[in-house]
Amino acid sequence: MADNSTIAKQVIEAAGGKENIASVAHCATRLRVMLHDKEKADISAIEEIEKVKGAYYNSGQLQIIFGTGTVNKMYDEVMKLDIEGKTKSEMKEETKDQGNLFQRWIRTFGDVFVPIIPALVATGLFMGLRGLVTQPQILALFGLAPEDISQNFILYTQVLTDTAFIFLPALVAWSTFKVFGGSPILGIVLGLMLVSPALPNAWAAAGGEVDPIMFLGFIPVIGYQGSVLPAFIVGIIGAKLEKGLRKRIPEALDLILTPFLVLLIMITAGLFLIGPIFHIVENGIFTATLWVLDLPLGLSGLIIGGLHQVIVITGVHHIFNLLEIQLLERVGENAFNPLITAAIAAQGGAALAVGMKSKAKKMKALALPSSLSAFLGITEPAIFGVNLRYMKPFVMGLIGGAAGGFFASIVNITASGMAITVIPGSLLYIDTFFGLAMYVVTNAIAIGVAFGLTWAFGYDDKMLEKTK
Incomplete structure (x- = not known):
């Protein structure tokens, strides 16, 4: 059995040698190799190397599958061969213009949402656990009934299960600003503004408990608790606006004017233009999703x-x-x-x-x-x-x-x-x-x-x- 050092050398050789490799990064399962000339790489030979579970060329990268755990060790061995290493974000920057427009947008969409998924995973587990411990059958094992559950305990579980979705626009705007090169802290503040308690609550408005604020008599203004697209679009435009302003505003005034103008312009656009429009788009996507999931006969x-x-x-x-x-x-x-x-x-x-x-x-x-x-x-x-x-x-x-x-x-x-x-x-x-x-x-x-x-x-x- 070959050791990891030998396998790394075999991979580099089959990829066209050190001179053909621009940079290397890795994700959870794959070694991602940027090549100068992909024609020099022998994918069939790579797939025959021990511990390699597959190889293919995609998104401008030679992607070699090693699996979780193993890929980290292989990356370390490759780095010992004086190959230039890069972070995933740096490699994403290199490949951002590769693929068609739709593929690039979906890749960007993934870059924004993948970092916030762990919080949503945890929230889902909290929901499941709350459902388990509040089941009458489970409570009966301890001689309890649903009415015996403390309201303070219910409040505690609501903090665990509701917070991520209440402030979801803040998470989305933060991640979007980060991906598009803006200041993440401005993204967080913009996202929080979209769910400000001063605005009519989105869930209450949907249930008819409160009315939206009608701006100019025809633009409905509400909070965007749990919404995704309004915060996503605000984040994209806000990050680009910030980058543009920093190029034009004198350095002496940058600290004061740039965040002031970004927040002022983007929350105005978010509440009165972007939010209402993309809330309708979001509702359309949701309706289409429900239609597919409700198709009869399985x-x-x-x-x-x-x-x-x-x-x-x-x-x-x-x-x-x-x-x-x-x-x-x-x-x-x-x-x-x-x-x-x-x-x-x-x-x-x-x-x-x-x-x-x-x-x-x-x-x-x-x-x-x-x-x-x-x-x-x-x-x-x-x-x-x-x-x-x-x-x-x-x-x-x-x-x-x-x-x-x-x-x-x-x-x-x-x-x-x-x-x-x-x-x-x-x-x-x-x-x-x-x-x-x-x-x-x-x-x-x-x-x-x-x-x-x-x-x-x-x-x-x-x-x-x-x-x-």
């Missing part, structure tokens, strides 16, 4: 469960973050999560079948850990390292995802949060026994169908020779 599960991983390949799946956030904020539950969970679990099931059926040691060492990664919610090693390489396992995984999604849609299960799936995702369903049980069955169907079809029709070791 069609939503068939469509989303069957096609989700195809969209993941394109790299534009970050748009789903907006949909899940809106579901949680407006409905209080996430019907999208079990459908994409089925899609993810199925790819793991297909990779597991390949690993168990193959007699090749290299394939077993690649496919089995990749399937485990998928069962933990990360499908890149399974998709790019195994299933998509031989295509049939990937297709069988799509079928398994459709089957699992169909079942989840029929039984109508929903999650209390977002962003975690398969095994970790079970924490989002613990508030009811039925929901947890149906979630387990959903995953079992997706994995079972994908595994069975891949074993029977999707893979044999003859494919190894064809691929070579």
Whole structure:
């Protein structure tokens, strides 16, 4: 077995040598290599290197899949070879103009929302735990009833579950300012202004409890608690405005005038123009999402469960973050999560079948850990390292995802949060026994169908020779 140092040298050589490498960075699972000439890289040779779970060229980068944990060690070994290292943000700056306009915008959308997802994941888990501990059946085990729960305890749980969504515009504006090169603190303040208690509360206005403030007699002005798009657009324009002002305002006045003008101009535009317009857009997206999720006869599960991983390949799946956030904020539950969970679990099931059926040691060492990664919610090693390489396992995984999604849609299960799936995702369903049980069955169907079809029709070791 080769050590990490040897593997790093083999990777660099197969990538065209040190002189062909502009820079290297890494994410959770992949080594990201910027090349001077991609034609000099031998991807087939890279895929044959020990510990490599797949390689492909995307978004202007050679992306080499090692998996969680391993990629950090490989990056350290590459750095020892005097290769220029860069942070993910620096590499994103290098690749921001690559791909078509839609791909660039979706990539930017992901850059904004990925940093705030951990807070929303935690909030979802808090929601699930609150639902669990307030169940009459659970309380009965301790000789309690729902009316015995202290109101102070309920208030405490509301702080845990409501805060991130109440101040979501502040989180979004902060991250948007950061991504677009503005001052994040100005983003936070702008976001907080959008949810100022001086404005009519968005949820109260939606429920008819209060009326919007009508500016000029026809522009409705409300708070934007839980909204995403108004803060996102305000953040983009605000960051660009700040950068433009700093170039034009004398340094002696910059500290005073720039933040003053950014906040004044952007909150005015946010409340009276951007907010009203993009709140309508946001409502339209939400209505379309509900329409898809409400399709009869399990069609939503068939469509989303069957096609989700195809969209993941394109790299534009970050748009789903907006949909899940809106579901949680407006409905209080996430019907999208079990459908994409089925899609993810199925790819793991297909990779597991390949690993168990193959007699090749290299394939077993690649496919089995990749399937485990998928069962933990990360499908890149399974998709790019195994299933998509031989295509049939990937297709069988799509079928398994459709089957699992169909079942989840029929039984109508929903999650209390977002962003975690398969095994970790079970924490989002613990508030009811039925929901947890149906979630387990959903995953079992997706994995079972994908595994069975891949074993029977999707893979044999003859494919190894064809691929070579």
